[in-house]
Every structure is written in C-alpha cells, then in structure tokens.
Amino acid sequence: MSITLFTNCAELVTPLGGGLHRGTLQGLLHRLPEAAFAVQDGRIIWIGALRDWNGNHDRVIDVGGRAVIPAFVDSHTHAIWAGHRLDDFEARAQGKSYEEILAAGGGIYQTVRQTAIASVETLVTLAKPRVAALLRSGAATIEVKSGYGLTPEAELNMLRAIARLQTETPAALFPTLLIHVPPAEGREQYVQDVVEHLIPTVVREGLARFVDVFIEQEAFTVEEARRILEAAKTHGLELKVHADQFHALGGVELAVELGALSVDHLEASSEAQVAALAQGRTVATLLPGVSLHLGLPPAPGRILVDANVPVAVATDLNPGSSPLFSMQLAVALAVRLNGLTPAEALTAATANAAAALGVRDRGRLEEGCRADFLVLASADWRDVVYTLGAPETIAQVWIGGELVEG
Ligand code: NIG
C-alpha cells in the first residue's frame, strides 16, 4: 500500500500514550521540532527527523514549516435538532433562567416538539452544516446524541439521522442514545419502556455506542438514571452522564460507581464530586460553551486536574445551552474559563476526549494511530489555544491521511 511522507513540520506536538491522562501527565506534551512522519493505510507508521527516514515512499507532502497537532475529538454534541431557541435566548437576556424556561415546558421541550415532527431527511439536512463547521474547527471525531425525540420512535429517528449523516461527512461520528427529559406524564412507564424496549432496539439495530442520561431537578433522578444506565450496561453499551449542570444531585458519584466513560458538565460540582472522580476512571468533561452562553460558573477544571482527575473538553453544540460550532474555540475557552493550561487543554481535546469515547487509536500522533491531524497556520502550536474567532488558525484538517479541509 502506498506510503505518504509528510515533511517540514515546524513542530509536531502531541500527548503520548493511550488511555487517561491525569495530573501532570495531562499537561505533558511531546514536542518534536523539525519533524516528519509517514502514513500508510490511514495510519501513522513512523515519526522522526527527516534524515532518519530510510523507508520507501510514494509521495511527499511538505506542510510548509507549520505546526502539526492531533485532530480534535469533540466528545459531546447534540448536533441533530430542528427549530430554534432564539426566543429562549432573548428571554434569558431579559432575566429568565434556563431552568425556569425548562420547568415551564419550554427549552429542551420546545426543541423536542420541533424535532419530533421532522423527518430523518430534514434532520440530516439541518445537521450537515453543523458537523461541517465542527470539522472545519478541527474535530475529526464527533460524538452526536439523540435526546430531542422523547418518544422511542422519535429517538430512533434521531439515531437513524446520525447514521445517515455519517455517509455524508468524512468525520467519524459516534452516536449516543440520550435519555434527556421525562414526559409530562407517565415517567415511570417511560423509564420502563426505555429499559425494556428502546435500549434493546437500539442495540439490535446497532444505532448507538453509548447511553447518556441527563440527571437534574428538571430531568431524571439518580435512581431513574441508575435503572437506565444499568440496562444499557447489561446490553453491552458504554455509559455517559450529564450531571451537576445546576445542582450536585449524585450524578457524578453514580457515573463513577457505574464506570461511565465520562461525566459531563460539572458546573455545580464541588470537593465531594472531585474526590469521587479522583477515585475512579471516569473522564470529567468540561463544556465551557455552556458557562459562556448561560452565564453559569465554569466547571472547576483547574481543581480537577490538580486532583488527578482526567479532564476532557467538548463543545456541547446544541441550540439551548451551547450554540458553539467550534472545537478550537471550546479549547481556547477551557483555558480562559476553566483554568487549564494550554497544554492541558490540548490533551483535554485530544487524548482524553478519545478516552471519553472509549477509543485509543486517535487523539495523539504515534505509530499505529489514525492519521487524523491538523496543520496550523502558525509554526507555534500554542496559537490554536490562544486565538479567539479566527477560523484560519487551522490551515488544514487531515482525516485518515486524507485532506478534508484546507
Ligand atoms: O448538554 N443539559 C442538558 N442538555 C443539553 C442542553 C440541551 C438544550 O438546552 O437543548 C446540555 O446542556
């Protein structure tokens, strides 16, 4: 198979090692100046100084004296929805809170009403430019959740839309069944239907890798979430949890206890949750777009890293709490809002985000990993974390050794 040699990287910067990067390891990047690397069959087969390459190759690509980093992994999005939340946005700007709007049957419920009546085709058409924006912002792997369907059939349609979307983008999509908010009536029956019918159907049709539950006062209780997540585990699906967005209700502790891949949000987490996370192997995912858009206190990223918790960062792209269409901006915001260092933020968006999706073959540049990488406009990798709002910061996006943007 043909081998491509990439030369003239001003620096190649990457976390090393698959799995969880905690504590000082989270901030430890490997930096190789004046680097070259070889790619075969979409994987990296060699990295080093050009003079040390003594294999054969079929083509050479000069990256132009620019920095190369792993492509981002956006481990938390709700990229499929119909309708909009512009009225919520305006109401919140006039003083109404996100929780008040949700409790009154708006917010997520409004998006549910609009999404449930959309066809799979419409959902795909609406989602395509959103995924394209995330890809342009450097995300080669993107998790996408259902959760605006509510009824089992509408949730299945959302997951079918994700499967269809996969055929229209070079980004790797990782689908999640999200059990988001309960119906106005019959929540006990609803949880039972999810456990007995929806999860088995999703598994039978191969529609999701993960099951996620939103644990919150206006959403599911810890006990309801436990039933759903245990059923998911029994069916061989991996777990994710939305917890501590507004209140620390025990969702973080449940996620750790059940060995969830990640627990996301954590804006309301404090010492007890940090201590629980430090004992486990669940990735803590920061969503700085939510803090910015809803004006919530940022999740304690600095404290989590210092406590040895593996931390990831994601966009949480969704119409209500985080209309953030750039993974590069999410990384940059994690430094400003959550107190990560640039190096910690890069690890959070790459190696630890891959761990939050249960994969080890991406999120770092090493022999054997997928050749998913970014060529930056700059010779200094730190520009990708420093810059706010300049899409050209990322000159090229490569997925599996193929140029997909730039
Ligand atoms: O991750 N918090 C719950 N779910 C989403 C928001 C969904 C919405 O507001 O439409 C989140 O923030």
Ligand code: FE
């Ligand atoms: Fe979310």
